[in-house]
Amino acid sequence: MSLEVLAVDDSRTMRDMLRLTLNDAGFTSHLAEDGQHGLEVLAEIAPDVIITDINMPRLDGFGFIDAVRAQDSYRTLPILVLTTESSAELKARARDAGATGWIVKPFDPEKLVRALQIVAG
Amino acid sequence: MTIADPATSPDPNAETAELELLSFHVGDHEYSVDIMAVREIRGWTRATSLPHAPPYVRGVINLRGAVLPVVDLALRLGLDVEEPTDRNVIIVVDIGGRTVGLRVDAVSDILSFPRNALQAPPEMSADRDHAFIQALTILEGRMIRILDLGAVLPGDTDVAA
């Protein structure tokens, strides 16, 4: 199943790894380097799922999710947050912010792909 | 010093392996070097002399855009020297990553030996060029001297002087 994925992370290394993982899994990857940039990219594509980092310049992950959810067409778009902490608190925050799920960094490529399939088919 | 020097012996275990030498004349003498160390042979061109260099360093020439130091073998070996002529050649050799030109009078032959036909030069030799000879062999009655290229090159002390 080829998913179209928008991945937002301010770290180039993380973006590189996301791209590699997504492309290896046969997905189409779109990359953005912060929330603001993510919204700009989102204006041009219609992803099946979004992966986003939280702590980013200009517009952070929470703000980005807010802005995405504010668009009618993306009210229920699956959004996974990338976090380095897997604490329950952070998950609750992610969910409160409107995220669908979370991926703990550094991510295991297989798990990432599995998580994407769980939320996006 | 044993004969199985890395500079002349690609495979020191194979004592009977053929060793190919390029032989050439310097004055009245015949010398040779391991052909594996030879990069090319080119005609003599005037070298740009280097100040404060040892006399046997003729200078540097342009080897396709690279700066190539040229050692006059006759001077280096303490033989009688004539001014270089157009008939002279420069043998470009590579020793341990350094590329150097050797001015000789003329290239004569390519010789092939079993490695075990080589013998170390006798210790008693008092000639000045003794230090530059790595091994000797006899071919059809001619004595063939095999140059120790490492010793021929300008040493670090020479260069820094």
Add this chain to the structure above:
Amino acid sequence: MSDPMQEIRASFFVECEELLEGLNDGLQAMDDGDRDAETINVCFRAVHSIKGGAGAFGLDQLVAFAHVFETAMDAVRDGKLEVTPEILALFFQCGDLLYDLVRLARDDQELEEDRLAPVVEQLEALVETEEEAEEAVDFKPMTLSLDLPGLAPLDAGDGEGDGAAGDEARGENAGEGDGTGPFEITFTPLPDLYTSGNEPLFLLRALAALGTAQTRCSWDTTPPLAEYSSATSLLTWQITLETDSDEAAIREVFDFVDGLCTLTITRGAGAPDPSGSAPKPDMANDEPAPPASGPGSTPPPPAPVPDTPPAATAGAAPLASPVPAAPEPEASAPKPEPKPAPAPAPKSAAPAPKPAAQPKAEAKPAAANATVRVDLDRIDRLVNLVGELVINQAMLAQSVAAADLGGNGAIASGLDEFQQLTRDIQDSVMMIRAQPVKSLFQRMGRIVRESASGVGKSVRLTTEGEATEIDKTVIERLSDPLTHMIRNAVDHGLEDADTRVAAGKPAQGNVTLTASHRSGRVVIEISDDGGGINRKRVQEKAEEKGLIPPDQALSDSEIDNLLFLPGFSTASEISILSGRGVGMDVVKTAIATLGGRITIASEPGAGTTFSISLPLTLAVLDGMVVRVGSETLVVPLSAISETLSLRAGDNRAIGPHTQVVQVRETFVPLIDLGTELGYSTPRQNYEGAIVLLIAQEDGSRAALVVDAIEDQRQVVIKGLEESYGHVPGVAAATILGDGQIALILDPSDLLANASGLSRATPKLAEIA
């Protein structure tokens, strides 16, 4: 195919350098009083990103340290910790350690724990005072291997106990009946599950991929139609799953909906009970069918199905294929409307090409310049080729001149254009190798911090002109000399606080590092606001060491230049810092090999400035082509102040071996190049001789006698050191239009070796 992970790893270390630079900038800004929330945030993010990447590559030590550092910065960010000079100093130190860790990690090495431990302790102490209970560090580095075993969709493999879900498997009734039979799973989504973007169907499919699943759906709880709303729970699925996976794997599937559904998982010992409890619409399938596939199985209409039905997505094959790059504006027209569940998804229906967002997206942020990373070898090859081109052009020009075709206007103007083009190409190529000096200056910040704390002084480093660009190699080779000079400035240049205060200066000393372009060269200055050079003491010391004869009348600049004499700084005065057995003579030599010059200006009580003047590039040089004896030589144009033709009586002998030339009101030592280089014997008569007047930045001058001036032009520098070794008085070689090699003189080396001052001392050039 090169290993993509290796490439990412290499790229990670490049990113680390950038992040560390950003961290340093941020800390510097905070040190300058910036308390903007975003500033500390930038610092935090830099460390956080390093940690994230390091985790992916299993760089445990780096991860661990970054984590502690990050935690402390987090406390500052949250306002729990106030920024004090002490904390900033600690953060700077952490930044330095992080730099070391990154460097070492790149070479698969680690830092000695003794160097980390005290700093980690301080960091932890900072945070502990804040946080009653330290948050459990649950950041687990996990090394990636991208040998994805085929990445079979949803191939859960065998029991994965380390999953996030596994960590907190706290389902309602976990493992009631721990048999070996199939799992019985009951899953009832709560309304919030739908709004979170989760989709039960995908969950069920993921579950089914673990083994063989029998799924039954019931809508017992379905409210009357009137009460339909997205806030109502509607369905319950019961799944019988035969699988080799364990419960943790099952829970992982439901991890994201933990709390958004009611979930029970039990494991029966016996055979599965396929009949179940007779749910109403039986949708027993190996895989839950997509909603559209069966009328009875359509999920209740109000539940907004979040995305394209899977089947439709699968059919949308063109999605994965490359899309035309043209960003047509109308292409975004059929774009993301709410995707109504069963209707054909807009994007699979829309034949209009989508804008290729990926390449565009990466290039998008307006802030950053688009860059390409290129292997340095490739650039060097280009530089070499352009060098050949320049030589070739010169040879062609020479042949044309020799053939006496100069009268042909077309040839002459064509050649001129060719020359101009060649120069332009050369300049452009050289610019590729240019880099801002910023990274170098930042490293000096660290040197200042470390050396200041080493001698117990408070020192502030100010930098200017960080954006100034120089050849990459020059930057690399400047690091050691600059380090030494900065240490000198902190150690010897600046007075201790008491002396400063007594002199009416602020207690904190200042070291300034500036870079600027000045007439085709880059000038780097290292200044301190210390006491200036104690010239009396310097002269005494030079005399004590026998470097100069006693009681000579020396000008200030001559005394200052004594600092550059080999042997001036010796072990007796080597302090902890400026030690390491190197002196300013080594600095001078290092600068000289870069084609640079170094000069000193010092004012008692006000400070000292060292100026390094460097060529923009190491590859070309504007030179004057001269003939000496039978040799052709090139003298760097920058060193020549004027050319003269000597008249009778211009030169005077002041000793058996020393001649001087009177130039206006001053006497300049005469150096006969032919003699000096051993090309010819000294001439008897200098009348009519051609002289190049050399002026050094330190004020020293000399008159070089040559036989003829032949040309003035740009030459490509060919190193001599690699192929032969250092030749005194010679900087490098070049290839002239006729294919002959000409030596490029090094006037400062030549003067140093020829001048009376240095004759008594070892030659400077030999120290290198």
